[in-house]
Amino acid sequence: MNAYAFTAEERARIEAICQKYPTRQSAVMPTLWIAQEKFGELSPPVIRLVAETLGLPSAHVEGVATFYTMYLTQRKGKWLLELCTCFTCGECGGRELWDYIQTTLQLNDEGVTPDGLFWFREAECLGACDTAPVLQIEGRRMVFSVNPEKLEKVLEQLRRGELPAFESVFIRNPE
Ligand code: FES
Structure with a gap:
């Protein structure tokens, strides 16, 4: 089983977020936050998971994740x-x-x-x-x-x- 996956409940939450916006790109930030809360950091496989879930290029998701300091691409302490x-x-x-x-x-x-x-x-x-x-x-x-x-x-x-x-x-x- 893929270690990096959203549960059905998390996917439903993400879909509900997407419904609030005209494009799925707008849901990148809240989806990244859900992923970070779950996995602790936004490592490359987590970025790919978010991108696949939203149907967006990984480069776009990575660009957002690396721009804002609230997103952790590499966690250094608990x-x-x-x-x-x-x-x-x-x-x-x-x-x-x-x-x-x-x-x-x-x-x-x-x-x-x-x-x-x-x-x-x-x-x-x-x-x-x-x-x-x-x-x-x-x-x-x-x-x-x-x-x-x-x-x-x-x-x-x-x-x-x-x-x-x-x-x-x-x-x-x-x-
Ligand atoms: S300077 Fe504004 S909260 Fe610290």
């Missing part, structure tokens, strides 16, 4: 954590936190911890500057106002295989 060090976050402690992470977690040149569990990258503005500095996990969970103590709690949860709880934008600054 959990991807992106710390915003853009202007506001950088000025509000993000730069110091980045230095702290690199030193205390002994990141290698690719930003990966020695146990391969955490893969850190710097991110451009994540659109939540009022709660700087901001950390994004796996492109789908944001942690606001991060400091070393909060980061350590997040890493503990991830070590247990749990994503941190969703932090609502409406309660992140309760005062």
Whole structure:
């Protein structure tokens, strides 16, 4: 059996997405996201699967997957954590936190911890500057106002295989 295949339920989801758009090309991004959630990365066979599923050339799908940083063509650690060090976050402690992470977690040149569990990258503005500095996990969970103590709690949860709880934008600054 082909290790790279969508289930019937996933195919139905993808077809439902395609129905929302005038062309199947428009469904490339959400389909890539479904594939990345399932396979962890968009390796060449996954790109081909997405292309075949949508009936598009692999080169087109690959072009989209390699253009946007949210798509991972090669996963380097189990959990991807992106710390915003853009202007506001950088000025509000993000730069110091980045230095702290690199030193205390002994990141290698690719930003990966020695146990391969955490893969850190710097991110451009994540659109939540009022709660700087901001950390994004796996492109789908944001942690606001991060400091070393909060980061350590997040890493503990991830070590247990749990994503941190969703932090609502409406309660992140309760005062
Ligand atoms: S500068 Fe970090 S979220 Fe905007």
